[in-house]
């Protein structure tokens with residue numbers, strides 16, 4: 001056991017894992033967190049808390065993670081390189097570990113241009129690979145990035161990284177994943193999968209490289225709520241591959257039934273990716289639609305969640 | 309005496325080192341759109357400067373590149389797409405798959421990478437070691453590398469560049 005988190009135990013025991021995602025509010029409302037946590041509790045093994053995703057200012061990931069611990073859920077905090085240099089990242093991670101957080105997802109972060117503060121100065125002192133390496137060295141070698149030895153207890157995290165199987169250059173993606181594994185990733189959460197055949201092709205290359213034995217790969221899935229969302233994701237979201245087929249299915253179902261159709265598509269995708277060799281679980285990103293999580297996990301046959 | 313040792317001696321002369329940096333900086337700006345980070349990795353990245361990337365990605369592309377374009381400004385090509393293409397042309401994909409670039413030393417920003425390399429301030433392997441493959445005769449390798457550099461440079465001058473403001477694309 002690297003950190004002994006619930007997610008790690010579920011994966012190590014060979015269960016098909018399910019993680020959720022919770023988007024913190026753009027305010028200081030604790031009630032929002034409690035409400036959203038209610039939908040996720042008991043339906044997923046761990047909950048990712050985004051770190052100012054799409055560069056929009058929100059409640060910080062670590063503070064929401066602490067609230068979730070109090071509510072009896074297991075948080076996976078996210079750490080991006082956009083807002084912090086290596087000093088701030090390490091300091092925050094020490095604090096997070098002391099607060100009892102055990103899962104960490106290391107990301108590069110969205111560019112601030114997409115957010116509500118496009119005039120801000122970014123940091124990008126490290127990239128996600130270097131961040132992974134740094135966190136791993138803190139855990140396994142008790143060393144700070146500068147090489148200095150750590151006195152006392154080290155922060156022990158189950159370290160995650162992201163992978164996008166659909167972005168360019170496609171042939172490089174499995175190799176990049178291999179680099180992330182070598183740098184220290186224990187689990188991988190992928191970009192939302194809509195194009196299952198392309199994902200299967202990617203997974204085949206990943207298995208050829210033998211990576212599925214070294215790292216747990218959780219396929220990202222998400223329900224589409226409206227036709228507009230489907231169209232927007234297909235056209236404007238960088239790194240997202242939504243086949244025309246999906247957009248057509250959303251379009252052809254009657255308006256009142258579209259949410260239902262979105263959930264149905266999501267359930268089908270979960271069942272399809274489950275069959276792909278090397279997939280250790282799913283990561284359900286029902287952002288701003290946490291109400292859908294109980295229904296999706298129920299219908300996809302992911303309940304009850306294993307107790308380990 | 310090795311090239312490294314001669315250069316190390318020469319760099320101790322202030323005037324030489326200033327003049328050298330002036331030439332190095334200008335040449336690398338023209339040829340590679342170099343950002344003078346002082347931690348040069350050009351020889352590992354197919355002679356495309358990764359510091360042009362808006363996210364300063366030194367270990368591969370972020371998850372946003374689509375159809376070869378950068379997510380931050382779709383009128384520009386993703387730097388890592390260019391790197392992938394260039395290393396493919398040089399038959400050096402191994403550089404991208406096995407290589408890990410450590411965090412840059414930001415104290416060196418705006419200084420001569422050659423001087424830093426010769427003085428041993430960089431951790432990554434020396435340019436001399438990674439520039440050319442060992443298993444191919446230099447006579448074949450050198451023209452290929454030079455041709456590729458010029459080709460990248462041509463693309464840089466004619467294509468959309470991070471150095472020029474070309475308006476903002478619609479979000």
Ligand code: SF4
Pocket residue numbers: 360361362363364365368369370371372373374377378379380385386387388389
């Ligand atoms: S798309 Fe390419 S150039 Fe643009 S931010 Fe990502 S890695 Fe950098």
